[in-house]
Amino acid sequence: EVKWTTIMEKFPPSSIRKSKKVRRLVKQGIPDSIRGKVWLYLADAAKYRRPGLYEQLKTKEPLEIYEAIERDIQRCYPNHVLFHEEHGVGQATLYAVLKAYAHYNQEVGYCQGMGRLVGLMLMQLDEEDAFWLLVATIDQHLTGYYTPNLGRLRVDAEVFEHLLASHNPMLSKHLTENGVVPLMYVTQWFLTLFTMALPWETVLRVWDVFYFGGKCYYCNKFLFRVALGILDVSKDWLLHQCPTNSELLSYLLHLPVEKMRSDDILRAAFKVRLRRQEIDRLARR
Known part of the structure; x- marks a missing residue:
C-alpha cells in the first residue's frame, strides 16, 4: 500500500506505463484497501472531473431511459450485501450514477452491461469517484462499445x-x-x-x-x-x-x-x- 501511495503522489499515470517495477506490482494484485483509488489514478480520471458537475447532473429532468436503468439495477449483483435490498442505499446509488451518466453522455445514454461496471466501482469507491471512473473507462477504454448498435x-x-x-x-x-x-x-x-x-x-x-x-x-x-x-x-x-x-x-x-x-x-x-x-x-x- 505504501508503495502505491508513493507512486500516486510522485508520478503522473502516463509516466509509469513502461516501468517494470510498477508492472510487477500490478501483476501481483493491487491491495484491496486502495484498489479503487489506484484504478482512478491509472485511468487518469482526474482529468475529466469537474467540481459540482456530478451533483448538477443528478438534478436534471428525467429521461425515458431511466425506466430501463431501474429494471436492470435489480439484476446487478443481487447477492452482494451492497445491492441485495430492493430500493436500498446500494441500488439507489447505482441508479443515481447511471442516471447522471445518461445526461453526461447523451450519445451513449445507457446500455446493458454498464450497471455491472458501476456496481463493481461502487464496491471500491464512493459515489462521485465511481461516476468519474465510469466516464474515463467508457471514453478511453471502451469507446464505441455502448452505442445502440454495439x-x-x-x-x-x-x-x-x-x-x-x-x-x-x-x-x-x-x-x-x-x-x-x-x-x-x-x-x-x-x-x-x-x-x-x-x-x-x-x-x-x-x-x-x-x-x-x-x-x-x-x-x-x-x-x-x-x-x-x-x-x-x-x-x-x-x-x-x-x-x-x-x-x-x-x-x-x-x-x-x-x-x-x-x-x-x-x-x-x-x-x-x-x-x-x-x-x-x-x-x-
Missing part, C-alpha cells in the same frame, strides 16, 4: 475470431463447426468487463491490469489476451467434453469457477503475444 463490440468480435484462428486453430475450428462464433460469448465477457464471467478475485486482478494498460481508443489488446487466456485454460475441456453447440455455449457463458483462478488466467493471458498493428489491420478490414 458497433465497436461487433468489430472486436470479428477481430477476435481471426486472432483465435491463428492462436488456437484446432479450438477455433471446433467452435466454428458447431456454429459458435465469438459474438455469442465475448459480448457478455467484454461488455461487463468479465464481471459476469470470472470469479471475483480474478475479475479484480483483471481490472488491475486493464487500467494499467492505459487509454486505448481503438483496441483493447488486454481484453483479447484475457479472452484467449480463458480459452487456452479451457481448451482440453471444450475439445473433448463439449461436442455440441449447446454444451459449448453453456460452458462459455457459465465458466467453471475452479478453472478460472486468477493466477492461471493471468498467466495464460500474459503468454499470449499480440501485435497492435495486426489488431488494427484486422479491425480496418
